[in-house]
């Protein structure tokens with residue numbers, strides 16, 4: 045089965061390449077923001093839904109106008125790709141997966157995508173349109189041979205590092221079927237707790253870096269606005285931020301791969317459900333562990349390897365329900381780490397009990413063949429329990 049897989053590497057551009065890229069990023073950002081305004085205005089003023097094709101036609105006119113003639117100096121393919129990115133952002137919005145698209149800012153990460161007609165790849169070197177030398181890429185892991193990248197995305201992050209991401213359509217063999225199934229709960233003390241009692245990833249892992257980050261932020265705040273030293277301090281803050289983000293992503297990648305490899309069915313709660321337990325002091329801990337990114341990784345890896353990810357999109361009392369007898373507590377405050385069921389007396393670890401319930405409801409959902417979409421899950425509290433009792 046063909047699956048899209050992106051390979052990302054750091055590269056070090058020459059001064060000339062930096063100049064071309066800065067110009068390309070600027071033009072892509074301009075076109076994205078311009079098209080966002082066009083589409084929004086079209087809707088408000090004419091009640092019209094402007095499509096990708098509509099914006100592409102208008103871009104042709106825009107590039108002919110005197111005041112935006114400089115758009116012709118960069119790769120036209122990269123500009124069209126900006127329109128595609130915007131189109132995707134709108135689709136995500138219309139289908140309820142994302143907020144309304146927002147304007148791109150110069151201070152944030154910059155990127156430009158080159159479709160296959162705007163670069164050449166000979167298996168070793170990558171040459172972008174409008175450049176006369178290949179990119180100097182650090183191949184920290186090999187790129188699978190024998191593939192032609194479908195597109196290439198160049199990005200520059202807030203810490204001023206450059207990356208290239210090559211998108212391949214690869215043949216990925218599904219893993220051998222295993223009978224193992226698991227439910228995952230997001231914890232506060234640990235990132236992930238499994239229904240078989242394993243815990244992974246402590247957010248305190250980053251405590252040291254976070255101290256460093258706080259110190260760098262204080263130094264930045266003290267510098268005079270608009271000064272060179274302030275700019276330097278800001279870069280330092282950005283670098284620590286990125287370092288923490290990189291480590292977290294590496295950890296999540298390893299963990300999601302491992303869970304998908306080991307299990308045939310993986311059941312998780314969606315973030316909408318997670319949001320219901322969010323409160324002020326917990327917001328940081330929850331955003332820190334990056335649940336939505338983790339679930340996204342599980343989702344695409346499940347597709348690659350022929351596994352099944354069941355997302356539970358409807359509220360279900362996973363923490364408050366006794367897995368053993370189905371009794372539901374009236375309340376369970378967040379500081380309670382373990383509790384004894386008043387009905388059957390079993391003592392539960394809060395998170396493991398929740399993960400077990402997530403697995404049970406996930407299997408019910410999967411067995412009923414319900415579409416796993418918001419509002420579509422009809423599993424009821426206690427349902428797996430009743431089924432089990434009936435079969436005993």
Ligand SMILES: [Zn+2]
Pocket residue numbers: 366367368369370371385386387388389390
């Ligand atoms: Zn019980």
